[in-house]
Amino acid sequence: MTANDTSGLTLYELAGADPELRFSPYCWRVRMALAHKGVEVEHVPVRFTEKEKIAFSGQRLVPVLRDGDRIVTDSWRIALHLEERFPEPSLFGDPATIPLTQFVSAWADTTAMYLLKVILLDIYNALDESDREYFRSSREKRFGVRLEAFVADKEMHLAGFQKALQPLRAILTDRDFVAGDTPTYADYCAFGMFMWARGVSNTLLIPPDDPLFAWHEHLLDAFDGLARKAPRHR
């Protein structure tokens, strides 16, 4: 399928050294939402040092969705836009769940920050040479330590991430998906984190005896294996 066969929408996504490597957890939320809606879009890779590609959006963060004259930024606002533009099948199941789905989205934002410390050096290694200096200096400034220091404390950071996952684990002990029997945007918010790690890292986050395992496998296989087939950094 070429871009001309698509809905006319364009999604700007973070890319690695391999331009087909898409690892942003926020972009993965949107990828899964688009697949849920059955909407094809043109995908444009954007590296950290290629922010001029999204200058038209008036800000510097991906994902950015261009839908005709509408420019939508922020994964949550993009999800709401897709729900309005392509109502069926609903991303939320029931409109009443939208506010609490935003809570799950915000929870996944916070929890991703625990995971970041586990995979920070893996992300660095998956980046194009042109992005590495920017990534190292900006992250070392933010955290006040060398990237390599995160690897030294990897077990501690992994334990912190596993603890932060507890609400998801508690829910998925009771049922198959976050909001019920079928996946909704709440699942894609949580799943985006794991696709971030999967794209760049070999760290085992979900062992087979984890209550998250079946859920994660299901989402890897969803939409004809969209997530499972996605390129990973080697």
Next chain:
Amino acid sequence: MTANDTSGLTLYELAGADPELRFSPYCWRVRMALAHKGVEVEHVPVRFTEKEKIAFSGQRLVPVLRDGDRIVTDSWRIALHLEERFPEPSLFGDPATIPLTQFVSAWADTTAMYLLKVILLDIYNALDESDREYFRSSREKRFGVRLEAFVADKEMHLAGFQKALQPLRAILTDRDFVAGDTPTYADYCAFGMFMWARGVSNTLLIPPDDPLFAWHEHLLDAFDGLARKAPRHR
């Protein structure tokens, strides 16, 4: 109002040295839920070393609700029971939100564990003499350090708790309550944590410039100031 004027329900709650000091975050979820429903119950204080008072429930944790022949344990199951037994006003606003409210409940369970490390010694100091040895030995065994060690690292634990609160803060920047314009059980789950701290500790958790401040004040004042008037340890 005497016990005879009530609904006939009895709630068994954790108590401090002052039997009127009720500080369990899980019991506070139920207290707020009962007030939301406008249901009066008889309250029975249970200290850590008085577990024989709830032996009839077949387990050792408060809260326990006795409703005629029905014995309901676990704050989440008690909330569902109250919703079925007293449908109006709904604790959830819309039945479609119940699964995601359970996620917020699970999130509050996890987040309470970050707060526990901030107020552990304050809890100890608020307990009856008869409970202190049990509490110290069980918690020191669980954490592998003396209770006093938590005070030494209080700033670190407080920072961890503040970070874990981020999803709540993000949501309450956008609207007045977790699920919309009015309080629901999702709010009471989060608020229960703050009532735990308020009962035993002087630690400032929510400064006036925090997005949580107005939300917290509103819930302190709700139901004729039920939470604000509740006894605190001095």
